Amino acid sequence: xKQTLAIVFGLAVILAFFVGYEGTLKNxxxxxxxxxxxxxxxxxxxxxxxxxxxxxxxxxxVRLAKGSGKVFIEFSQGEPLVGDQTQSSIQTAFKVATKVxxxxxxxxxxxxxxxxxxxxxxxxxxxxxxxxxxALATIALLTGREQKENVLITGTIQDDESIGAVSGVxxxxxxxxxxxxxxxxxxxxxxxxxxxxxxxEREQQEFTTITRCQTRSVPVDIASEAGITVIEVxxxxxxxxxxxx
Amino acid sequence: MKKLFFAxxxxxxxxxxxxxxxxxxxxxxxxxxSAPAITEVGKGMLIGFTVKATPGSGRVLxxxxxxxxxxxxxxxIKKAKAIAGDYLGLNPNGFDLTIELKSSQKxxxxxSAGVAFVTAIAAAMSGxxxxxxxxxxxxxxxxxxxxxxNGVDEKILSAIELEKxxxxxxxxxxxxxxxxxxxxxxxxxxxxxxxxxxLMVE
Numbered sequence: 001x002k003q004t005l006a007i008v009f010g011l012a013v014i015l016a017f018f019v020g021y022e023g024t025l026k027n028x029x030x031x032x033x034x035x036x037x038x039x040x041x042x043x044x045x046x047x048x049x050x051x052x053x054x055x056x057x058x059x060x061x062v063r064l065a066k067g068s069g070k071v072f073i074e075f076s077q078g079e080p081l082v083g084d085q086t087q088s089s090i091q092t093a094f095k096v097a098t099k100v101x102x103x104x105x106x107x108x109x110x111x112x113x114x115x116x117x118x119x120x121x122x123x124x125x126x127x128x129x130x131x132x133x134x135a136l137a138t139i140a141l142l143t144g145r146e147q148k149e150n151v152l153i154t155g156t157i158q159d160d161e162s163i164g165a166v167s168g169v170x171x172x173x174x175x176x177x178x179x180x181x182x183x184x185x186x187x188x189x190x191x192x193x194x195x196x197x198x199x200x201e202r203e204q205q206e207f208t209t210i211t212r213c214q215t216r217s218v219p220v221d222i223a224s225e226a227g228i229t230v231i232e233v234x235x236x237x238x239x240x241x242x243x244x245x
Numbered sequence: 246m247k248k249l250f251f252a253x254x255x256x257x258x259x260x261x262x263x264x265x266x267x268x269x270x271x272x273x274x275x276x277x278x279s280a281p282a283i284t285e286v287g288k289g290m291l292i293g294f295t296v297k298a299t300p301g302s303g304r305v306l307x308x309x310x311x312x313x314x315x316x317x318x319x320x321x322i323k324k325a326k327a328i329a330g331d332y333l334g335l336n337p338n339g340f341d342l343t344i345e346l347k348s349s350q351k352x353x354x355x356x357s358a359g360v361a362f363v364t365a366i367a368a369a370m371s372g373x374x375x376x377x378x379x380x381x382x383x384x385x386x387x388x389x390x391x392x393x394x395n396g397v398d399e400k401i402l403s404a405i406e407l408e409k410x411x412x413x414x415x416x417x418x419x420x421x422x423x424x425x426x427x428x429x430x431x432x433x434x435x436x437x438x439x440x441x442x443x444l445m446v447e
Contacts, residue, residue, distance in 0.1 A: 005250060012254050016261035072306040072343070075319045077327070084313035084352055091309060115306060124316060 040064040040141045043119075045179065046130040047154045047172035050122065055168065055175030057152075058120035060130065062137045067113025069098070074117040082118060083126030090116050093131050093157050097138035100161065100236055106142040114138060129166035131157030132185075135236050136243050146245040152176045153185040153239055161235045163187050170195070173226035183229040185239050186222075191230045193220045273299040277347070278365040278375045279407075280358035281382040281400035289396065289403030291380060293347035296362075298369035301341025308345040315354035321384070325362035325438075328389040332363075332439050333371055340370050357394035359385035360413070363438040368446045379445050380404040381413035389438040391415035398422050405429045413441050 041063045050056045058080075071094045073082050082090075094114050102109040116134065118125050132155040140147045154172050156164035166172075169186050170193040176184045200213040223230040233239045276298075279291035305322060307314060322344065330337030346353065360383040368375050382400045384392040393415045394400075401420065404412050409430060414420065416434045423432060435441050 009254055009257065013257050013261045016258040070308050070310050070345075072308050075305045075307055075322055076303055077323055081316040081319045082314075084315055087309045087313040 042137050042141050042147060044133055044137045044147060045152050045176070045181065046118075046125075046133050047152055047176055047184065048120075048125070048127075048129065049168045049171055053168065053171065055171035055173070055178075056121075057175050057179045058118060058122070058125060058130075060134060060137065061117040061119065062134065062141060063115040063117075064112045064138075064141050065115065066108075066111060069110060070113040072113065072115045074115065076117075080118050080120050080122055081124040083124060085128050086125050086130065089128040089131040089157065090134055092159060093134035094138055096157055096159070096161055096236060097135045097142060100135075100240075101139050101142035104139075104143050106144075109142050112142070127166075128156040128164075129154055131155065132163045132236065132239060136239055139236070139240065140244055143244075148183075148243055148245060150180070150182040151185065151243045152181045152183070153233075153243060155185070155187040155233075157236065161237065163233055163235055163239065165190055169193060170220065170222050170225060173222050173228050173230060177226050177228045181228065183231060183242065184226075185231050185233045185242055188232045188234050191222055191232050193222055193225075194218065195220050195225075273297045273343075274369050274372045276365050276369040276373075276375055278361060278368075279380060280361040281380055281403060282353075282355070282357070283396040283399055287396070287399065289399030289401070291403055291407055292350060292353070294365065295345050295347060296365045296369045297343040297345075298340045298366070299343075300339065303338030304341040306341065306343045308343070311346040311348065312350040312353045315352060317356050318353050318358070321356045321359045322362055324385060324387060325359060325366050327387075328363050328385060328438050329367040329370060329442075332389070332442060333367055335370055337370070342366060342369065355394075356384040356392075357382050357396075357400075359383065360391055360415075360435075360438050360441045363389070364442050364445045367442050371446070373446050375445050376411075376447055378408075378410040379413065380407075380409045380411070381441055381445065383413065383415040383418070383435070383441070385438050391435050391437055391441065393418040398426065401426045401430060401432070411444070413444060 043059055043061045046058045046060055048056050048058050098109045133153045135157045154166055158164055165187045169190045173184050194217045196215050197218045198213050199216050200211055203210045276296050279293050282292050326337045361381050382394050384394055398421050401412050411431045413433045416436050
């Protein structure tokens with residue numbers, strides 16, 4: 001009996017230690033990264049192009065913590081490498097987002113650090129086309145507004161809040177449709193594209209038929225081609241109207 | 246008697262829970278170190294970094310406020326964390342690492358800071374510090390072997406200018422002006438990152 005009680009006692013102590021230790025680690029209770037969580041996190045889709053030029057959707061998780069305006073990216077094992085152009089884009093996105101959020105009345109826009117983590121099947125993320133998406137996601141967190149789950153955005157973000165042109169909008173729109181997004185916001189002037197089409201003409205002659213084919217550039221309306229609503233936006237504030245609740 | 250026993254179990258349980266909390270909720274440990282580099286005009290310089298280790302879940306967070314990091318540096322950092330963990334016999338996924346540059350640079354590129362990152366991360370994870378009189382410039386492979394780098398003469402010169410006493414390089418490193426430079430600084434050759442850790446971490 002005494003032995004049983006002693007075993008129970010020992011197990012209780014070990015269990016308590018284990019629960020406390022793991023729970024503390026998981027909740028990041030330390031003076032390090034993530035210690036002063038604002039419990040603000042958002043995950044948004046990023047339309048992009050894979051190595052073959054085909055449209056694909058990656059994701060970025062944006063998290064805020066109490067801080068002083070620092071911007072961090074995550075390089076952990078299993079996460080993709082982040083190109084320096086994308087890093088530059090993140091910096092601009094954060095700068096624009098804090099400025100816009102402050103003007104929209106966000107109380108703690110200056111006192112935060114931001115953390116950006118990418119999820120993709122690719123080994124790396126590169127380019128600036130996710131800038132507008134990251135700016136919007138950061139604004140959503142700072143202002144406490146939710147982002148509409150069925151709306152995507154593609155475009156660079158400039159210091160003056162404008163959203164700049166990117167390539168492959170048609171492919172990105174198609175990828176968005178495959179992932180069940182219903183709307184994609186695009187930079188001004190990019191809601192139509194040009195695709196190469198082979199057009200053949202047949203000429204019936206006396207004893208034979210001659211077929212002449214040529215490749216032509218054909219204008220394409222992206223919304224019709226991709227089966228998704230396409231809205232052009234000039235800047236972040238216009239994008240907010242469509243993307244945030 | 247039974248009530249007393251269950252009360253004792255309750256107290257022991259709460260004590261163990263509290264003890265585990267205080268053991269993990271310790272202060273982060275930050276290490277400062279310098280990595281030799283070459284500027285755009287080919288001059289050597291030492292770039293200051295800090296590495297902070299906290300109990301966590303294996304995240305590596307890099308502050309991009311002061312510079313952008315090329316993909317080879319990102320690879321270098323990922324490798325360095327795994328190698329440091331192996332050397333110390335610690336699970337690197339038990340720590341979150343935060344890496345920051347101390348001054349503004351445009352872009353940080355190249356793998357020549359590989360061993361430097363390994364030693365700094367090892368120091369941060371083990372609560373120790375890096376000797377301030379030593380600089381190191383060597384890349385590192387997945388197994389922790391130290392590899393030769395470019396522009397080492399210029400880097401050694403910058404270390405001399407900053408009054409470092411020792412400069413660590415890979416065993417296979419060619420130094421064009423070794424004879425001249427070694428009059429002003431002690432050049433130490435290492436086979437692997439583990440050897441560098443032994444020399445630099447105190």
